Amino acid sequence: MLPSPLEFLVPLGALESVAGVLPFLILAVVLVNVVTRLLAQKSFERAAAEGDDDEELSRYLPHEVVNVLLVVLSFAFMVVHPHGGMVLSVLVLGMVISDFFEYESRRVEARNDMEVDKPKSAIVASGLVIAYASYQALFFLVEPIWNSIV
Numbered sequence: 001m002l003p004s005p006l007e008f009l010v011p012l013g014a015l016e017s018v019a020g021v022l023p024f025l026i027l028a029v030v031l032v033n034v035v036t037r038l039l040a041q042k043s044f045e046r047a048a049a050e051g052d053d054d055e056e057l058s059r060y061l062p063h064e065v066v067n068v069l070l071v072v073l074s075f076a077f078m079v080v081h082p083h084g085g086m087v088l089s090v091l092v093l094g095m096v097i098s099d100f101f102e103y104e105s106r107r108v109e110a111r112n113d114m115e116v117d118k119p120k121s122a123i124v125a126s127g128l129v130i131a132y133a134s135y136q137a138l139f140f141l142v143e144p145i146w147n148s149i150v
């Protein structure tokens with residue numbers, strides 16, 4: 001049998017060996033993402049207060065690194081669990097896109113001497129990601145009840 005072209009790009013054996021731990025890792029990284037979002041918001045508020053324009057604002061590197069890690073992990077989860085991974089990947093990409101636009105909103109607010117607002121859309125998007133990642137990682141807690149109903 002010929003090997004799949006995907007086998008040359010993604011170490012499928014390594015992914016299969018960590019498939020059981022991957023949902024818990026994703027849940028942990030999503031929670032770290034919330035913490036880095038909070039730290040980024042504090043950084044934006046401090047930079048907006050110190051500067052006259054949006055020149056002081058810059059992307060918060062730890063938050064961007066966690067975003068990239070979360071995208072990579074959700075794509076890896078899609079390889080081992082296609083349905084759950086696809087749902088999680090769409091939610092994570094939506095959260096990353098909302099983070100991008102929230103940063104641009106903070107720049108506009110700083111440029112126009114407005115009060116720096118909270119990243120509301122990114123908070124809602126991360127709440128959805130937390131809910132689904134929790135469902136994937138902690139389903140074993142409700143599985144007996146779920147199976148008795150369904």
